[in-house]
Amino acid sequence: MTEFSKKLMMPTDVAHMVLFHPDDLAHAAEWPIAWYSEPFIYPAESVAGRLIAWCTGSDGDFAVRVTNGAITEREQTYAGPQWTFPYTVRHGRAFLDNSDALPGLEKMTETSDNEDFWIEIENGDYAVTVTAVEWDQEPGSDNEDFDALPNYVVQFAPRNGRDIETARRPPDLECEIDFTATDELYAESQRAPDPADYGQLYPAFISRNVGWVGQEFSTKGEAPIEAAVVADEDGEADVFDQPYIVASELVPGAPAVIVECFSYGGQPEGEAEEYEFRSVQAVQIVAVEGQVKNGERSPLGKTGFFRRRPEPVPTDALPLVRIAPLVPVADKSVTITLGAFLEKIVADLEEGGPLAKRLGGIASYEALKLRAVDDDEILARWLLERLPLSGKERLSVGALPPNARRTALDASYLRFAG
Numbered sequence: 001m002t003e004f005s006k007k008l009m010m011p012t013d014v015a016h017m018v019l020f021h022p023d024d025l026a027h028a029a030e031w032p033i034a035w036y037s038e039p040f041i042y043p044a045e046s047v048a049g050r051l052i053a054w055c056t057g058s059d060g061d062f063a064v065r066v067t068n069g070a071i072t073e074r075e076q077t078y079a080g081p082q083w084t085f086p087y088t089v090r091h092g093r094a095f096l097d098n099s100d101a102l103p104g105l106e107k108m109t110e111t112s113d114n115e116d117f118w119i120e121i122e123n124g125d126y127a128v129t130v131t132a133v134e135w136d137q138e139p140g141s142d143n144e145d146f147d148a149l150p151n152y153v154v155q156f157a158p159r160n161g162r163d164i165e166t167a168r169r170p171p172d173l174e175c176e177i178d179f180t181a182t183d184e185l186y187a188e189s190q191r192a193p194d195p196a197d198y199g200q201l202y203p204a205f206i207s208r209n210v211g212w213v214g215q216e217f218s219t220k221g222e223a224p225i226e227a228a229v230v231a232d233e234d235g236e237a238d239v240f241d242q243p244y245i246v247a248s249e250l251v252p253g254a255p256a257v258i259v260e261c262f263s264y265g266g267q268p269e270g271e272a273e274e275y276e277f278r279s280v281q282a283v284q285i286v287a288v289e290g291q292v293k294n295g296e297r298s299p300l301g302k303t304g305f306f307r308r309r310p311e312p313v314p315t316d317a318l319p320l321v322r323i324a325p326l327v328p329v330a331d332k333s334v335t336i337t338l339g340a341f342l343e344k345i346v347a348d349l350e351e352g353g354p355l356a357k358r359l360g361g362i363a364s365y366e367a368l369k370l371r372a373v374d375d376d377e378i379l380a381r382w383l384l385e386r387l388p389l390s391g392k393e394r395l396s397v398g399a400l401p402p403n404a405r406r407t408a409l410d411a412s413y414l415r416f417a418g
Contacts, residue, residue: 001122005067007150008117012098013059016170019052019119019128019154021091022111025103030361033106036099039169039185040372041365047166049088053099054130056151057174063135063150064096066119071153075133078149081181082131083171086164087156093120096154125159132173151175193280194243196258201320203228203292204245204256204285210391212384212398213257213279214377221272225261227318230295239264239275245321246277247285248392254285255326255395282399283323288313290320331401336410338376345383345413346370354417355386376402383409387416 010017018036025045028035035041036053045051056062071079087094095101096117100109111118135141135149152173167183205223219225228242239261247256263276290299291313297320301311313319348355349367356363366382373379380402384394389412397408 001068003067003069004120005065005069006119007063007065008096009061010064010096010098010117011061012056014099015056015059016099017054017056017062017064017152018097018099018102018170019087019094020050020097020102021089021094022101022103023091024050027364028103029105031104031365032362033104034099035104035365036102037170038369040368042169043166044368046085049086049125052085052087052128052130053170054083055170055172057172057179062152062175063148064152064154065150066096066154066156068121068156071131071155074138075131075149075153078134078137078177079153080132080134080175080177081173081179082129083167083173083181083183084127084129084164085167086159087126087128089121089123089126092123093118095119121156126156127159127162127164129155129157130173131155132175132179134175134177137177193258193260196281196283196323196325198322198324201290201297201322202243202245202258203318204247204250204288204321205318206248206250206391207246208248208391210246210248210257210259210395211277211279212381212394213282214381215385216262216276216278218274218276220267220274224316224318225264225273225275227293227316228295243280244277245283245285245323246279248390248395250285250288250319250321252285252287255399256283256285256321256323257281257395258283258323282326284326286322286324288319288321291317292320293317326399329401329404332404332407334403335407338374338379338406341406341410342370342374342379344410345379348417355413358388359386376406380405380409383413387412 016037036051042053095111096119101107101111131153133149133151133153135151138149140146141148168185169183171181171183173181207217207219207222209217209219211217225239229239244259245256246259247254257279258281259277259279261275261277264273267273290297293316303309303311345355346367349363359366370382384398397405400408
């Protein structure tokens with residue numbers, strides 16, 4: 001093989017570098033943003049020799065030298081962490097990128113936009129070692145005309161059957177001599193919801209899109225969300241600090257969720273605002289006891305002469321409801337185990353079943369995600385979000401204990417699958 005060495009300057013605003021050929025990753029064309037870094041995706045793509053990815057630790061411009069030769073003595077002197085990846089060249093070349101041209105829903109550029117970033121190399125199986133270099137430690141590196149070392153050296157070497165341990169995610173390779181390479185998985189920390197105050201009344205509304213705990217949903221024109229808070233001088237209402245109750249019906253005993261707004265706006269003038277909510281806690285409705293308009297709370301009006309009854313809440317106001325903890329119910333015996341149910345859903349996604357057809361190109365991504373879990377709550381939330389259920393069904397099924405919920409979801413899936 002003819003030896004080559006190519007030095008490229010690669011900018012990144014996602015702190016990652018990737019090396020791939022788009023034809024090898026055509027199946028990811030509809031996968032979501034940053035799919036390459038997911039621990040349930042990256043190992044599969046890496047072990048198949050379709051993708052190399054590493055984390056730089058920061059955004060910026062990075063000099064990368066790609067070669068099938070040796071690391072130089074100068075580079076080795078200031079070498080820091082390194083990682084060896086399996087990779088198979090199938091098309092006579094590979095593309096170095098900052099992920100902008102990677103197949104996926106968020107692809108922003110084409111490989112043809114940056115022809116210089118192609119690496120021409122013979123087909124074959126390779127062990128590719130990426131070495132980070134702390135180039136600015138070399139004396140004279142701060143001189144403008146100095147021939148500075150690269151930030152990274154990427155070396156292609158024949159794999160020759162070598163066993164290479166697959167990284168769990170794109171490993172961290174920061175350009176510091178003393179930095180230790182790591183593919184450690186970090187647990188996501190989620191803010192615990194504020195405890196519900198069962199002594200206060202909450203503004204409430206009905207939404208056909210309401211999602212179960214842990215899910216997000218949108219509402220547009222279903223209710224005057226801004227009525228719960230006082231508008232500012234510009235007529236804007238800040239709804240972010242106001243928890244709401246959302247249900248499919250506001251009647252005593254109905255399951256509901258406490259939700260927090262995290263986004264709204266962006267609609268053309270004259271159209272209703274679209275609000276994005278996150279469901280954080282399950283509760284149940286006790287009673288409708290008031291109303292709120294422009295942040296002003298008042299009791300319900302009364303109608304009727306002999307048998308007084310509450311008047312309907314005006315369309316420009318929101319009901320105020322009293323809530324209570326969701327009353328637990330006894331669980332049923334097991335009719336389908338988690339393992340069997342999970343396998344049924346994954347098989348649908350992998351084999352082009354009804355759910356796969358509903359999800360389209362994202363089905364393979366979701367199959368890999370579910371293959372990596374063994375948790376009733378995660379599977380339940382996944383199905384409550386993706387099966388064609390009404391808001392009432394999502395809340396009533398979500399409120400069930402594990403075995404009963406799994407049975408109900410299995411029945412919902414079978415109805416959907418026909």
